[in-house]
Amino acid sequence: MERKTTLYDTHVKYGGKMVPFAGYLLPVQYKTGVIKEHMAVRTGCGLFDVSHMGEITCQGADAEANLNRILTNHYCNMSAGRARYSPMCNEHGGVVDDLIVHKLGENNYFIVVNAANKEKDFQWMLDHAEGRCVFSDISDYIGDIAIQGPLAFSVLSKIAEEKDIPEKYYTFTDEVYAAGIKCMIARTGYTGEDGFEIYMPAEKAPEMWEVLMKAGEIDGLMPCGLGARDTLRLEAAMPLYGHEMDDDITPLEAGLEFAVGLDKKTDFIGKQALLEKGEPQITRVGLEVTGRGILRENQDIFIGTEKVGRTTSGTHAPYLKKAIAMAMINKDSAAAGTEVEVDVRGRRVEARITALPFYKRNK
Numbered sequence: 001m002e003r004k005t006t007l008y009d010t011h012v013k014y015g016g017k018m019v020p021f022a023g024y025l026l027p028v029q030y031k032t033g034v035i036k037e038h039m040a041v042r043t044g045c046g047l048f049d050v051s052h053m054g055e056i057t058c059q060g061a062d063a064e065a066n067l068n069r070i071l072t073n074h075y076c077n078m079s080a081g082r083a084r085y086s087p088m089c090n091e092h093g094g095v096v097d098d099l100i101v102h103k104l105g106e107n108n109y110f111i112v113v114n115a116a117n118k119e120k121d122f123q124w125m126l127d128h129a130e131g132r133c134v135f136s137d138i139s140d141y142i143g144d145i146a147i148q149g150p151l152a153f154s155v156l157s158k159i160a161e162e163k164d165i166p167e168k169y170y171t172f173t174d175e176v177y178a179a180g181i182k183c184m185i186a187r188t189g190y191t192g193e194d195g196f197e198i199y200m201p202a203e204k205a206p207e208m209w210e211v212l213m214k215a216g217e218i219d220g221l222m223p224c225g226l227g228a229r230d231t232l233r234l235e236a237a238m239p240l241y242g243h244e245m246d247d248d249i250t251p252l253e254a255g256l257e258f259a260v261g262l263d264k265k266t267d268f269i270g271k272q273a274l275l276e277k278g279e280p281q282i283t284r285v286g287l288e289v290t291g292r293g294i295l296r297e298n299q300d301i302f303i304g305t306e307k308v309g310r311t312t313s314g315t316h317a318p319y320l321k322k323a324i325a326m327a328m329i330n331k332d333s334a335a336a337g338t339e340v341e342v343d344v345r346g347r348r349v350e351a352r353i354t355a356l357p358f359y360k361r362n363k
Contacts, residue, residue, distance in 0.1 A: 003025070023115070023116070024052040026052060026225070028225045029224075029227045030224070037222055037227070040222040041228065044150065045221050047209065052115040053113070054137070056113060058108075059134050061133075070269060072260040072268055073086035089268070096120070097114055097121050099112060100188060102186065112144075122135065143208070145197070146198075147216075149194070152193070156178070160179075165196070170187065183198050184198070190233050191236065231318060239284070243312045244326055260274070282328050283331050287324060287327050287354065288354050288358075290352050291348075301340050302340060303338070308330045309328050309333070312325075336355045
């Protein structure tokens with residue numbers, strides 16, 4: 001039976017179409033529809049309930065050492081108030097999940113993991129913890145609301161003091177107040193736009209939602225569902241676990257080498273496997289449809305009669321006004337501009353390989 005976030009009644013009040021997702025009932029869209037919600041985030045601002053995400057703390061004298069061993073990215077040169085993205089690999093170099101680590105203080109970290117993987121991730125961390133380090137799953141106690149878009153700062157600054165709003169991407173402020181509610185504000189998101197994720201006690205999320213909606217009236221703030229969240233992340237070419245990465249796809253194949261510290265002084269789980277595999281033979285690319293049709297996931301890609309890859313995510317991009325997809329393709333066939341065909345339910349649809357991301361905001 002699916003669970004409900006503390007914002008469930010709020011979503012129903014605003015006309016959210018509730019669907020099962022990652023063990024929760026969440027809005028896939030509101031009455032406005034996915035396209036308008038998508039465009040609101042690209043041109044103004046949108047509000048998302050992401051309270052279904054998992055939150056895990058990592059504390060103790062050996063916390064930093066554990067993160068460096070369990071995660072692929074570097075955590076020995078990180079200062080408090082910074083957030084850092086990382087894949088978490090298995091022994092074969094595949095991806096257990098990808099996540100964001102926030103450093104609260106010395107050997108004190110707040111980790112956000114994917115909703116569908118939070119039990120698996122937490123158990124993985126427990127199974128691989130060493131020394132004086134305690135992982136704690138606090139997901140049930142945390143509410144998470146994301147406000148995203150070029151006007152997100154304008155809205156947030158109406159309910160929080162400017163000094164309490166993080167200035168740079170992938171930084172955060174902790175134990176600050178917005179609308180009188182104690183919270184953590186991170187300048188992060190999953191849309192390709194500027195924006196913030198606000199973490200607070202779960203029971204305070206409905207109050208925070210209503211305050212933000214009122215503060216955002218003049219800026220056209222719009223509640224947004226899972227549908228827009230997915231189209232936005234795809235336009236921005238942000239990978240999604242279970243699509244662009246999984247237990248078999250390595251972070252190097254997924255194009256995440258920026259978050260893989262093969263030069264780390266200490267080993268991390270999966271490092272030896274990545275080194276032994278050598279240069280990746282498949283890579284993540286973008287596809288722009290040049291024929292007629294919409295691409296979806298797990299569709300075979302051909303050059304002539306040769307199968308060269310498969311799609312991992314696909315949709316019609318509302319802002320770009322064209323059909324796009326991400327795909328894993330043999331590296332020797334992955335040059336930008338290469339013409340391919342995609343098997344869409346037995347019909348070949350023409351497409352062209354393109355560099356990623358499809359969309360990049362003006363900073």
